[in-house]
Amino acid sequence: MSASRGDLAAAGAHLAALGLSPGSSGNLSVLDGDRILITPTGADLARIDPDALSVLDLEGGHLDGPRPSKEFPLHAAFYRRDPAARAVVHLHSRHATAVSCLPPWSRRSAVPPLTPYFVMRVGQTPLLPYAPPGDAEQAGDLERLPFPLRAALLQNHGPAVAGTSMGAAVDAAVELEEVSALLLALGERPARLLTPAEAEVLAAKYGSPWGE
Template sequence: MSAPNTDLVRAGAKLQRLGFSPGASGNISVRDGDRVLITPTGYGMGDLDPDRLSVLDLDGTLVSGPRPSKEFPLHTAFYRRDPDAGAVVHLHSRHAAAVSCRPGWAERSAIPPLTPYFVMRVGQTPLIPYAAPGDPGQAAALEALPFSFRAALLANHGPVVAGADLDTAVDAATELEEVCALLLLLAEGERRLLSAPEIEELTTRYGSFWDIDT
């Protein structure tokens, strides 16, 4: 069984290979009991060292290691609001970042239910109002939303996605990028969205979140 630090390094390298983390952008974390391992500031996702990761408590206090990514409040906010969250991925992936610059589709999901894979692997994805990167107020706004979700778009910035483990979070971030690409490809043309019964069947089967009345 691999260790959380090596799993995190592997996941970061995969996200960079996919082109979802240009330059030194993006950050990733994994929960290990009451501690959070997260990418240090200034490191590209493909340049991580398993022995040079930042370790935080769930309140965001640095326990050991180098200074963490300035986006750490987003990660700890997800862990505090969802005890089932085991990993969090924040990216500047191109298509999701582009969609984050547009008005949201509905209050509880910036993205409509275009595909079954988006609904079952990601679920409703709210748009969080703009704030400068690292602003703890934005993380507080995400934490305080009174409905369930495992992914969000940060306005004019990009996606942040939680999962039960690193593989699940990476897969969900990948699916989110794909549905955003489809949304941009469709532009304002006519499109078919999944119906309420179709959404309900998927969320019941896969345990994802979607409020049908959105």
């Protein structure tokens, strides 16, 4: 078993243990050379068999293994748009999904800079307009966005996050869920956001995508 397969299975178990993957929701992938290893359709992230993953090429063509998650176009789009991406996490976590049902904070980010860790670990997170799960046109829209990002909210659906490793993608997905919970807890009360200058300093120091 390759390390990539083991990392993916361990990440699924961790996210499920955190309560971020209810039922059989969510899907994970990792880049293994020039192939995408992705969870099969209907997979329970708590019980991923690392030897029974779907294998795709970078265009989403099915090469081996069981039928892939219907969200495979989204995963492939992340890898094609960002050569640094090595893993993708898509969840239906409660708070980030709730935020995906609200108007976005700005054109580039559905979530405002509430905390330094959101800016550092996630960065600007645009809201992609609603499309049915697995929609190839929505994946194309993500791929063509003309600014850097490593996370997006799918409207009325949930978060999708890429990372330079599976660990980085998981950490960013967890951080996005946490900042979404904070945003919902604040409700309509005026919140002190990081200033543009404060956010830019963090983005520059940690190499995260932020800014107009």
